[in-house]
Amino acid sequence: MTIITGKTKLLGIIGDPVEHSLSPVMQNAAIEHLGVDYIYIPFPVKPENLVIALNGFATIGVMGFNATIPHKQAIIPLLSDITTTAKLVGAVNTVWRTETGWKGTNTDVIGFVTPLKALNRDWNTIKPIILGNGGAARAVVVGLAELGCSEIAVVGRNKDKLDQFKQSWDNSELIASITVHSWDELSEMVSESQLIVNTTPIGMFPHTDNSPVDSDLWKKFPKNAIAYDLIYNPSPTQFLKDAQQQGLNIIDGLDMLVYQGAAALEIWLQQPVPAEVMSQALKQYLFS
Numbered sequence: 494m495t496i497i498t499g500k501t502k503l504l505g506i507i508g509d510p511v512e513h514s515l516s517p518v519m520q521n522a523a524i525e526h527l528g529v530d531y532i533y534i535p536f537p538v539k540p541e542n543l544v545i546a547l548n549g550f551a552t553i554g555v556m557g558f559n560a561t562i563p564h565k566q567a568i569i570p571l572l573s574d575i576t577t578t579a580k581l582v583g584a585v586n587t588v589w590r591t592e593t594g595w596k597g598t599n600t601d602v603i604g605f606v607t608p609l610k611a612l613n614r615d616w617n618t619i620k621p622i623i624l625g626n627g628g629a630a631r632a633v634v635v636g637l638a639e640l641g642c643s644e645i646a647v648v649g650r651n652k653d654k655l656d657q658f659k660q661s662w663d664n665s666e667l668i669a670s671i672t673v674h675s676w677d678e679l680s681e682m683v684s685e686s687q688l689i690v691n692t693t694p695i696g697m698f699p700h701t702d703n704s705p706v707d708s709d710l711w712k713k714f715p716k717n718a719i720a721y722d723l724i725y726n727p728s729p730t731q732f733l734k735d736a737q738q739q740g741l742n743i744i745d746g747l748d749m750l751v752y753q754g755a756a757a758l759e760i761w762l763q764q765p766v767p768a769e770v771m772s773q774a775l776k777q778y779l780f781s
């Protein structure tokens with residue numbers, strides 16, 4: 494059990510609601526494992542109190558924090574600086590103290606790409622398909638572009654939102670072509686794609702039998718293709734079970750969740766952190 498002393502440094506997460514957040518579980522497991530004098534706390538912050546909360550954090554010496562819904566975009570104008578990655582995604586999930594004020598980045602991108610990098614593919618030749626065009630899809634686009642994917646296809650259900658999504662990258666520094674498609678087009682696209690990423694909530698607990706991809710479609714994917722689901726509960730999802738049954742490589746959302754948290758903790762502590770300890774803590778909390 495971590496002993497909180499008069500010198501213990503504060504980290505945490507702001508959100509509204511924040512009660513559902515899994516970050517305190519995995520961050521405090523890593524903090525305890527490392528034996529550093531920090532504690533990670535959930536801070537419920539209403540949108541109208543964001544400025545007051547940030548001023549309060551500066552006053553009481555909070556070292557850094559995560560931001561979740563609804564603060565990921567709203568916090569940007571309140572920070573003194575954000576990274577290029579956060580600018581591209583258009584959202585900040587990790588904030589730390591600097592001499593000139595708060596700085597922000599988006600560690601969802603590194604969280605997303607870390608398990609892919611371990612697979613060591615020729616990313617330039619891979620034509621990924623992203624299912625969904627919401628907030629998480631933006632981090633996925635930036636991650637895939639950073640890996641070197643040059644053609645990214647995005648599938649969505651709302652044409653206006655899809656067009657806005659595509660346009661939002663037009664004047665960005667992103668060096669990748671983005672095409673947008675309706676769900677009807679998916680079956681014609683999969684034979685060319687070595688990576689499909691689900692960023693929709695379809696299949697999330699408690700609707701665990703649902704999948705965004707018809708089970709017959711998996712036969713059409715190239716044999717060495719990768720299926721990646723951002724959902725972390727259940728683990729694996731029906732989407733991943735079906736993909737695995739057809740021999741595809743699978744990656745689940747727990748990995749992304751852990752690696753985005755590990756990247757944030759590394760920024761705050763300025764030292765390597767134990768991702769495996771964080772993963773085990775999450776699995777035990779969620780599934781045992």
Ligand code: NAP
Pocket residue numbers: 601604624625626627628629630649650651654692693694695697723724725746747749750751753
């Ligand atoms: P979001 O901004 O609400 O976006 C969800 C997207 O899915 C939207 O494009 C939405 O379409 C689409 N969608 C929702 N229901 C659909 C349905 N029944 N059929 C077709 N499309 C549907 O949510 P988000 O923040 O991107 O999060 C998406 C998922 O990623 C969630 O399951 C979340 O838990 C997960 N996630 C995981 C991690 C991680 O670390 N593993 C991180 C972030 C997010 P419309 O725009 O047309 O509504």
